[in-house]
Amino acid sequence: MPLAAASSVRPARPSEPTIVISRHTRESEYMNPFEMVALIVITVTIGSVLRARFGVARDRKGGGYSLQDDAAAQAENRRLRDELQAMKERLAVLERLATENDTSGARLDREIEKLRDRT
Structure with a gap:
């Protein structure tokens, strides 16, 4: 009888089928909560920098977005x-x-x- 990894398989008795305990073998597939928070912060920062670069602003009430008109654009x-x-x-x-x-x-x-x- 082939043996599986000791941490994921319970020893089997001859009359009982082998039961595999569900454990993730690859921890790198899942995101750590701290990594997720860092990714959100980076995404929001990049978005804010791009909005500032291209002159997009929000109105004071937080509603919609609009382009800022500078004096050169108005002229x-x-x-x-x-x-x-x-x-x-x-x-x-x-x-x-x-x-x-x-x-x-x-x-x-x-x-x-x-x-x-x-x-």
């Missing part, structure tokens, strides 16, 4: 809005010129020159 947003408004105005003029029945070439040239002078 860039203003510039882009102004540029978009100018493009919309130019598009309106070009649409008006394209749908107009007046075929006067001189008037069309003047309108195009006005658009060129705006930029």
